[in-house]
Amino acid sequence: MSLSQQRRFARRKTSVRASRDFVTDVLTEWRLTPLIEDMRLCVSELATNALLHGAPPGREFAVQLSTTDDLVRLEVRDSGDGTPVCRQPDSASCSGRGLHIAHQLAAELGVRHHTVGKTVWAVFKKPSTPQPS
Incomplete structure (x- = not known):
């Protein structure tokens, strides 16, 4: 069974x-x-x-979750150009850890480019059994 939900967010810190x-x-x-x-x-x-580097002023970004039998996929799409780079910041850096953290947490991480913008995606393995609600 495959499920999917998406929501758009304004380009502001509260998003x-x-x-x-x-x-x-x-x-x-x-x-x-x-x-x-x-x-x-x-x-x-x-x-x-997406907020800092991807979504131009006045634009939004979208978050989508989808699931299959074994995986959950998280996607964040924005309309900015460029390619996100996963770097290893030094201990004195105040920023630059986002993609590195995402790469460590997810089973897979990647970027898909579009005519306008890009989607950064991360795939997570589902736990062996669903939790009771």
Whole structure:
């Protein structure tokens, strides 16, 4: 069985928190609560990157969750150009850890380019059994 939910967010700081809440709500609805903490952190990093580097002023970004039998896919799409780079920041850096954190949490991480913008995606393995609601 495949399910999918998507929500668009305005380009403002409060949208990062709203994207975390969206992920929590969807994963709770799908009874995948063991994934909530890792996926909340991941969407927080990807949404922050979309906000700071991807979505031009006046534009939005979108967060989509989809699930299959074994996997949950998180996608953050924005209309900006460029290619996100996963780098290893030094200990004194105040930023630059977002993609590195997402890469560590997810089973897979990648970028898909579109005519306008890009989608940064992360795939998570489902727990062996769904949690009771």
